[in-house]
Amino acid sequence: xxxxxxxxxxxxxxxxxxxxxxxxxxxxxxxxxxxxxxxxxxxxxxxxxxxxxxxxxxxxxxxxxxxxxxxxxxxxxxxxxxxxxxxxxxxxxxxxxxxxxxxxxxxxxxxxxxxxxxxxxxxxxxxxxxxxxxxxxxxxxxxxxxxxxxxxxxxxxxxxxxxxxxxxxxxxxxxxxxxxxxxxxxxxxxxxxxxxxxxxxxxxxxxxxxxxxxxxxxxxxxxxxxxxxxxxxxxxxxxxxxxxxxxxxxxxxxxxxxxxxxxxxxxxxxxxxxxxxxxxxxxxxxxxxxxxxxxxxxxxxxxxxxxxxxxxxxxxxxxxxxxxxxxxxxxxxxxxxxxxxxxxxxxxxxxxxxxxxxxxxxxxxxxxxxxxxxxxxxxxxxxxxxxxxxxxxxxxxxxxxxxxxxxxxxxxxxxxxxxxxxxxxxxxxxxxxxxxxxxxxxxxxxxxxxxxxxxxxxxxxxxxxxxxxxxxxxxxxxxxxxxxxxxxxxxxxxxxxxxxxxxxxxxxxxxxxxxxxxxxxxxxxxxxxxxxxxxxxxxxxxxxxxxxxxxxxxxxxxxxxxxxxxxxxxxxxxxxxxxxxxxxxxxxxxxxxxxxxxxxxxxxxxxxxxxxxxxxxxxxxxxxxxxxxxxxxxxxxxxxxxxxxxxxxxxxxxxxx
RNA sequence: GCGCCCAUAGCUCAGUUGGAUAGAGCAACGGACUUCUAAUCCGUAGGUCGUAGGUUCGAAUCCUACUGGGCGUGCCA
Numbered sequence: 211x212x213x214x215x216x217x218x219x220x221x222x223x224x225x226x227x228x229x230x231x232x233x234x235x236x237x238x239x240x241x242x243x244x245x246x247x248x249x250x251x252x253x254x255x256x257x258x259x260x261x262x263x264x265x266x267x268x269x270x271x272x273x274x275x276x277x278x279x280x281x282x283x284x285x286x287x288x289x290x291x292x293x294x295x296x297x298x299x300x301x302x303x304x305x306x307x308x309x310x311x312x313x314x315x316x317x318x319x320x321x322x323x324x325x326x327x328x329x330x331x332x333x334x335x336x337x338x339x340x341x342x343x344x345x346x347x348x349x350x351x352x353x354x355x356x357x358x359x360x361x362x363x364x365x366x367x368x369x370x371x372x373x374x375x376x377x378x379x380x381x382x383x384x385x386x387x388x389x390x391x392x393x394x395x396x397x398x399x400x401x402x403x404x405x406x407x408x409x410x411x412x413x414x415x416x417x418x419x420x421x422x423x424x425x426x427x428x429x430x431x432x433x434x435x436x437x438x439x440x441x442x443x444x445x446x447x448x449x450x451x452x453x454x455x456x457x458x459x460x461x462x463x464x465x466x467x468x469x470x471x472x473x474x475x476x477x478x479x480x481x482x483x484x485x486x487x488x489x490x491x492x493x494x495x496x497x498x499x500x501x502x503x504x505x506x507x508x509x510x511x512x513x514x515x516x517x518x519x520x521x522x523x524x525x526x527x528x529x530x531x532x533x534x535x536x537x538x539x540x541x542x543x544x545x546x547x548x549x550x551x552x553x554x555x556x557x558x559x560x561x562x563x564x565x566x567x568x569x570x571x572x573x574x575x576x577x578x579x580x581x582x583x584x585x586x587x588x589x590x591x592x593x594x595x596x597x598x599x600x601x602x603x604x605x606x607x608x609x610x611x612x613x614x615x616x617x618x619x620x621x622x623x624x625x626x627x628x629x630x631x632x633x634x635x636x637x638x639x640x641x642x643x644x645x646x647x648x649x650x651x652x653x654x655x656x657x658x659x660x661x662x663x664x665x666x667x668x669x670x671x672x673x674x675x676x677x678x679x680x681x682x683x684x685x686x687x688x689x690x691x692x693x694x695x696x697x698x699x700x701x702x703x704x705x706x707x708x709x710x711x712x713x714x715x716x717x718x719x720x721x722x723x724x725x726x727x728x729x730x731x732x733x734x735x736x737x738x739x740x741x742x743x744x745x746x747x748x749x750x751x752x753x754x755x756x757x758x759x760x761x762x763x764x765x766x767x768x769x770x771x772x773x774x775x776x777x778x779x780x781x782x783x784x785x786x787x788x789x790x791x792x793x794x795x796x797x798x799x800x801x802x803x804x805x806x807x808x809x810x811x812x813x814x815x816x817x818x819x820x821x822x823x824x825x826x827x828x829x830x831x832x833x834x835x836x837x838x839x840x841x842x843x844x845x846x847x848x849x850x851x852x853x854x855x856x857x858x859x860x861x862x863x864x865x866x867x
Numbered sequence: 868g869c870g871c872c873c874a875u876a877g878c879u880c881a882g883u884u885g886g887a888u889a890g891a892g893c894a895a896c897g898g899a900c901u902u903c904u905a906a907u908c909c910g911u912a913g914g915u916c917g918u919a920g921g922u923u924c925g926a927a928u929c930c931u932a933c934u935g936g937g938c939g940u941g942c943c944a
Contacts, residue, residue: 240883253886256924266924290887291924335944375944548944574942583869583940590942597944624938626871652872653937690906724880727872729937731879735893740906742892743880750906758903799883811881814891821908830903845903867906 211306211317212794214239216282217250217296224276228258241792248287248295249788255292266292298788300778306791307776311843316851318794320362327363328608329355331620332540333370336527336547337377337406340534341669342662342732343622346651349718349860350726351620352540353806354649357858361801366543366612370604371531373524373547375597379506380409382519386505387495399530402523408491413499415482415492418475425475429468436461477667507594510552534672538714539860546607554603555595559588567638579634586631601632605641616645618804623650623727649804652729654721662732676714682734683713686746687867700866708864712738712746715861719745722859723810743814745861748852751817752863754824755849758842762830766846774839782823783844789819790847793855806859813855820848 218236225232235254242251255270262269270292277286284297310317331351334340351367359365384405393401439458444451482488495501509516528545535541559575562568568577573591588599608614619629629648636646656662664670687708691700700708720737723744724730740746759766778784796812799805829845832838853863 237884238886240886243887247887251886256886259924293887333944372944377944572941576941585941587942592942594942596942623872625944627939628944630871650872686906690904725882728880729873733879736879739893744892746906750904754904754907761903795883803884807881808883811883811891818891824903825908828903867904 211309211791212319212798213250213298213791214241214795215798217252220277220279220282221252221254221273223278224273225254227276228262228273241795242295245785247289247293248297250296250298252286252294252296255288255294259292270294300784303778303784303787303791304776307787307843307847308773310790310847311770311776312773315360316793316847316854317791318360318797324362324364325615326366326612327358328366328368328612328614328617329358329620330368330370330604330617331355332542333372333621334531335372335375335377336524336531337372337381337402339403340531340672342654342672342675343669344672345675345717346622346654346721346726347620348538348540349721350649350651350804350806351618352538352860353718353722353809353858354618354620354800354804356860357797357800357806357809360858361797366614367541368608369542369545371528371545371547373527374510374549374552374600376502376506377406378509378520378523379502379504380413381406381523382505382509382516383498383502384409385519385523388491398523398526402527409498409502411478411481411488412492412495413502414478416496416499418478422472422475422479425468425472429465429472432461432465432468436465507592510594534676537676538718539862546604548597548600551600551603551607554606555599558599558603558606559595562588562639567635577631577635577638579631579638582627582631582634586635598628598632598635602635602639605632605636605644605646609641609644614644616647618647618649620649620651623652626650647804649726651726652724655729655731657731657733659731676717679717679734679738680709680713682738683716683746684709686738686740687712690740690867704866708867711862711864712749712867715745715749715856718859718861719748719810722806723814725807726805743810745856745859748813748817748856749861749863750867751820752849752852752856753865753867755820755845756865758829758845762842764842766842769839769842770846772839774843775836776843777837777840779837780823780827782819782826783841786816786819786823786844786848789816790844790851793851796855797858800858809855809858813852816848816851816855 217239221236221239222232225235229235232254235257238253238257240251240253242248252273255273256266258264258269259266267288270288274286274288274294279286279296282299282302284299287295289295306317329351331354332344332348334344355365355367381402385402388405388408390401390404393404436458439454439461442454444454482492505516509520559568562577563575568575568588570576571585574587575589576585576587578585586598587596588602589595605617608617621629626648629646629650633646633648636644654662662670684705687700688705691705716734716737720730720732736742737744738746740750758764776787778787792812793816796809799808799812823844827841829838829841832841856863
């Protein structure tokens with residue numbers, strides 16, 4: 211049962227008599243901030259004071275007198291300005307725990323009104339290897355899928371793979387001009403990836419050459435602007451003088467920006483010019499950028515050769531991506547790539563045109579939306595479609611196919627404006643009942659506080675990231691095992707298996723435990739730490755419970771069925787019990803605003819409660835058989851909750867570590 | 868220029884949508900092992916919640932201005 215939902219239902223009956231809509235007031239019932247105030251607190255009396263023209267403490271007393279809570283709570287107490295403090299009755303807790311022991315769902319109810327969700331996440335480009343930028347979308351989307359599904363919603367996970375864009379034009383061009391046949395035979399994906407990078411480098415080289423003179427000119431103009439501003443006489447007025455100085459600062463900043471742009475442009479030129487072979491390639495492929503676009507256009511137009519190459523490359527690329535998903539233990543219901551929607555794009559634009567929702571501007575078909583300066587372009591002046599077009603087509607398809615109540619896009623925050631426009635356009639198009647939500651997230655930073663890149667300046671590959679985490683986890687696991695002193699307990703195979711669960715778990719957990727909207731600093735040392743809010747700590751808590759069962763030769767299945775009584779004599783026992791029963795609340799919180807970090811916080815609190823219980827309440831050497839059995843059941847519930855909770859995060863537990 | 872986001876302990880981060888004395892972990896310091904896994908636990912210290920105003924019974928949270936940072940900004944995705 212969901213404790214908060216139950217309490218709110220009880221309060222609603224009373225508050226309905228006082229106000230028209232108690233929704234906001236009910237949101238003010240929450241877990242107590244401090245254990246000394248009880249288990250839960252209701253803060254709704256204070257805001258009612260003005261509205262009802264009565265003292266808040268009197269209102270609180272009035273509410274309390276009308277509440278029907280006797281079965282669930284001790285008599286409520288009114289404190290401070292009008293807080294209503296609630297303490298759950300032990301009998302009530304015991305009844306819930308007894309149910310949880312027998313219940314596969316750990317007493318977590320199914321939602322009253324299931325919805326249909328489409329969740330769009332991960333969405334890598336098949337032509338490029340997956341990199342660090344893909345973890346957050348993949349891991350957050352997967353966690354939301356698992357959690358919402360468990361809560362009883364119908365969830366369709368759809369990996370909107372980039373398999374149709376310019377990157378494929380690059381690969382095709384590269385394959386036609388630069389392929390190394392032997393390498394392609396041996397390792398096709400590695401070779402395609404090399405070709406992608408090569409073509410990309412050459413394209414950037416020529417772009418840079420074109421851009422450099424412009425940048426130099428810009429630099430001259432901006433430096434002149436600084437001097438001009440500096441030469442202006444300083445106004446006598448202090449505020450105006452300050453403003454003038456600030457203007458100089460801003461202009462100087464722009465000079466710095468331009469200088470940096472020149473530096474990175476020069477680096478791109480040097481990358482090619484340092485190698486005679488590369489330079490020769492660049493010289494003989496001067497029109498490469500246009501040629502790549504043409505290869506892409508030919509593919510889209512159904513050119514036989516390009517189509518054949520695409521069909522040959524795509525499965526190989528997808529296989530490679532699948533390897534990463536296998537390692538991450540992530541599955542999708544559907545993986546309709548962008549190419550899947552190609553046939554619909556022209557119709558989408560036609561429909562917008564027919565219904566006068568769009569119009570031509572500077573040769574492009576544009577949808578002008580209220581509140582946006584720039585229009586959303588759905589067809590370029592050269593006739594090609596854009597990702598806005600295919601995103602619209604995707605919405606149309608999903609509505610036809612699944613009729614979702616809500617579509618979630620788990621995509622980084624930089625695309626928020628695109629989604630704002632997309633959602634506005636979808637509404638304009640007639641999807642007024644559909645809820646569309648951009649579940650955005652921040653950037654993964656390196657320890658220097660800047661976006662996580664290799665020394666060469668490219669995003670860190672996802673595979674190598676996983677390798678590194680698992681290697682480090684192996685060192686931790688094997689090291690910890692050796693340190694026990696009584697010889698190595700774990701076999702080599704076990705160590706490897708544990709290291710895999712720990713390493714992959716650490717990466718996922720580090721990501722999910724941060725508020726998704728903020729950037730976070732990626733650190734192997736922190737994520738693999740054995741203490742603190744890490745997957746490793748949670749996995750360790752789980753393994754310790756298992757250790758008790760092993761040492762005590764406990765048949766936990768038998769104990770569950772035997773319906774042994776749980777007792778809450780010790781403070782630590784009661785605290786643990788209450789935490790266990792908050793699982794449903796925590797999951798509801800995750801679903802509320804799609805925030806997996808609320809689940810990691812919960813699991814960490816649970817593990818801490820368990821650690822205290824573990825210190826203070828000896829299980830196997832309990833005073834008597836009844837207490838021993840009670841505590842074993844509390845251990846069992848803890849282990850099951852941790853396992854289930856980590857499972858929602860896509861993280862596995864290990865029986866020993 | 869315009870738009871969006873952010874600023875909390877030395878460091879990395881929470882903060883349940885306006886509630887009681889702002890919390891964790893790391894690092895620092897002090898304690899607890901003939902152990903149920905010490906791979907742990909307990910304690911101490913650490914804060915002008917970027918600055919200045921405002922809203923009200925009550926603000927890290929809402930509003931305004933400022934400072935500093937990130938991102939986006941008409942034909943990439």
